Amino acid sequence: MSVASDGLEGIVAAETVLSHVDGDRGRLIFRGHDIGDLAGRTSQEAVAALLWSGFVAAEPTAIAGALGTARGVALEIARPLLPLARGLSPVEGLRLLLAALPDTATTPHPVLATAAMPVFVAALQRDRLGHPPILPDPTLSQAADFLRMLRGAPAETAHVAALETYLVTVADHGLNASTFTARVVASTRAGVFSSVVAALCALKGPLHGGAPGPVLDMLDAIGTDDRIEPWLEQAIGRGDRLMGFGHRVYRVRDPRADVLKGVALSLRGGANRIRFAEAVEAGALRVLARLKPGRRLDTNVEFYTALVLEALALPRDLFTPIFAVGRVVGWTAHILEQTQGGRIIRPASAYVGPMPKAAA
Ligand code: ACO
Numbered sequence: 001m002s003v004a005s006d007g008l009e010g011i012v013a014a015e016t017v018l019s020h021v022d023g024d025r026g027r028l029i030f031r032g033h034d035i036g037d038l039a040g041r042t043s044q045e046a047v048a049a050l051l052w053s054g055f056v057a058a059e060p061t062a063i064a065g066a067l068g069t070a071r072g073v074a075l076e077i078a079r080p081l082l083p084l085a086r087g088l089s090p091v092e093g094l095r096l097l098l099a100a101l102p103d104t105a106t107t108p109h110p111v112l113a114t115a116a117m118p119v120f121v122a123a124l125q126r127d128r129l130g131h132p133p134i135l136p137d138p139t140l141s142q143a144a145d146f147l148r149m150l151r152g153a154p155a156e157t158a159h160v161a162a163l164e165t166y167l168v169t170v171a172d173h174g175l176n177a178s179t180f181t182a183r184v185v186a187s188t189r190a191g192v193f194s195s196v197v198a199a200l201c202a203l204k205g206p207l208h209g210g211a212p213g214p215v216l217d218m219l220d221a222i223g224t225d226d227r228i229e230p231w232l233e234q235a236i237g238r239g240d241r242l243m244g245f246g247h248r249v250y251r252v253r254d255p256r257a258d259v260l261k262g263v264a265l266s267l268r269g270g271a272n273r274i275r276f277a278e279a280v281e282a283g284a285l286r287v288l289a290r291l292k293p294g295r296r297l298d299t300n301v302e303f304y305t306a307l308v309l310e311a312l313a314l315p316r317d318l319f320t321p322i323f324a325v326g327r328v329v330g331w332t333a334h335i336l337e338q339t340q341g342g343r344i345i346r347p348a349s350a351y352v353g354p355m356p357k358a359a360a
Pocket of ligand 1: 245
């Protein structure tokens with residue numbers, strides 16, 4: 001009989017000062033601050049300063065400037081590689097560009113990795129539309145500069161604020177699959193950029209950071225109110241997972257879902273879409289309770305992430321790369337924490353195969 005925990009459920013694999021996910025109470029804490037007190041009130045730069053504190057040798061006040069300067073460095077790394085990314089999906093293109101960050105870089109690596117994300121995503125998107133990349137503006141915030149580099153024009157204040165809230169909300173989340181992956185790679189001393197590339201590879205799966213695009217596909221496929229429950233019942237009957245629902249740790253509603261629902265409601269033009277999404281959400285919760293009794297499945301962060309990013313008129317296949325623009329802050333904090341104190345992560349396996357035959 002195997003002694004392994006399926007999916008490592010319930011296994012504590014690290015001690016961290018960075019974030020705490022209380023799955024029973026629906027609470028998320030970043031270094032002593034509830035997510036509801038940070039989201040909408042602080043910038044990605046401030047959350048980076050909070051999470052990197054004690055790990056990155058940069059004054060909090062200097063982090064915004066360092067990220068601004070590093071965005072320029074990142075663009076020069078990306079520029080010659082953009083033709084190689086043509087034909088790849090945006091997340092594959094991002095994987096390619098991140099892999100080119102040199103371990104010899106003199107910019108502090110967490111800063112360069114974080115600065116590179118918005119630059120790379122914007123440059124990849126413009127390149128596939130046949131446009132050259134736009135030079136970063138080091139005086140802007142990451143959120144404002146990202147939207148400007150992506151769209152070719154300064155973004156309206158409400159859009160910058162919405163994206164900022166999203167980036168802060170998803171900055172860190174305990175030992176989720178991508179962060180755990182980052183820590184495993186970091187534990188071998190492979191370096192920050194290798195750990196970030198590995199984290200992105202874990203993030204892109206549909207059970208993790210790949211879920212929000214399919215959330216919108218689901219809303220489109222359902223189409224009208226009368227089809228909600230029959231469509232969802234059929235999907236579960238086929239053995240499909242409902243995207244944007246369920247979580248390994250939360251047994252109640254993911255607190256990030258409400259933060260992002262508020263953001264989606266604050267953006268212009270999406271009232272009908274959000275009303276329909278709310279109806280689908282309510283239908284999904286009823287169907288899951290009926291067909292998956294005993295599981296306590298609730299709404300997760302990805303459901304309203306999809307609505308926020310759609311209201312910002314961002315293409316669906318950029319949703320996972322944009323998740324990485326936010327989550328890289330947490331990845332790099334965990335990489336540094338792991339590197340400072342941790343041993344190589346090397347769990348054991350239980351062998352359940354055949355034993356060699358005894359010699360005659
Ligand atoms: N739809 C339908 N059934 C589900 C769902 C869902 N969204 N989530 C869980 N279940 C059911 C399944 O029957 C599953 O059993 P199976 O493996 O026999 O099919 C069972 O509940 C597993 O439940 P849990 O133990 O609570 O789930 P687990 O921890 O293994 O997986 C996960 C968590 C991957 C998030 C899962 O709920 C899921 O696939 N959700 C849909 C994808 C999604 O929204 N991902 C984003 C998560 S948030 C993030 O990563 C940023």
